[in-house]
Amino acid sequence: MGKTSSRSESSARSDAKFEKKLQFYAKVRDTVASLSVQKAISKKKKVRSRRRKLKAYDLSSLSEFLPELKTPRQPTPTEFKLNRKSRQNLVLKESSQLRTVLNHPTFQSDPLAAIHQHLQSTQPVTDEKPARKNAKGGKKAKKKKYKASPRLHSMEI
Helix, strand or coil, X not given: CCCCCCHHHHHHXXXXXXXXXXXXXXXXXXXXXXXXXXXXXHHHHHHHHHHHHHHHCCCHHHHHHCCCCCCCCCCCHHHCCCCHXXXXXXXXXXXXXHHHHHHCHHHHHCHHHHHHHHHHHHCCCCCCCCCCCCCCCCCCCCCCCCCCCCCCCCCCC
């Protein structure tokens, strides 16, 4: 009528399942341990190679040959961070400057001359003259020299 299984068979089966679980957990534990060892080894290799690279790029020994800077560098005004408010202030300031320039009588009479005169007064004077470039793209033309062929060419027909 019903299933006739003894209690000893079901306990043996549950014991087998439990042993199988224990074996699985042991395998997982071994795998995790081996992976962590491999990860530690690769990390040591990366650190070692990084140290070698840093040694290769260490230029502190050259600092004794460089001249000392007397004045510290001051940040230029273009290096500041533009947020919404400062950008809006900058746009207002530049637009008012543009309006002033456009309404100036010298600019209205001859814009290019006004710009040229402004640049002459604001830009530093350079004493050196720029090197002249060749008209054919900036490189000097090389003349090809042909070697005389070893055999004689006769001009007879």
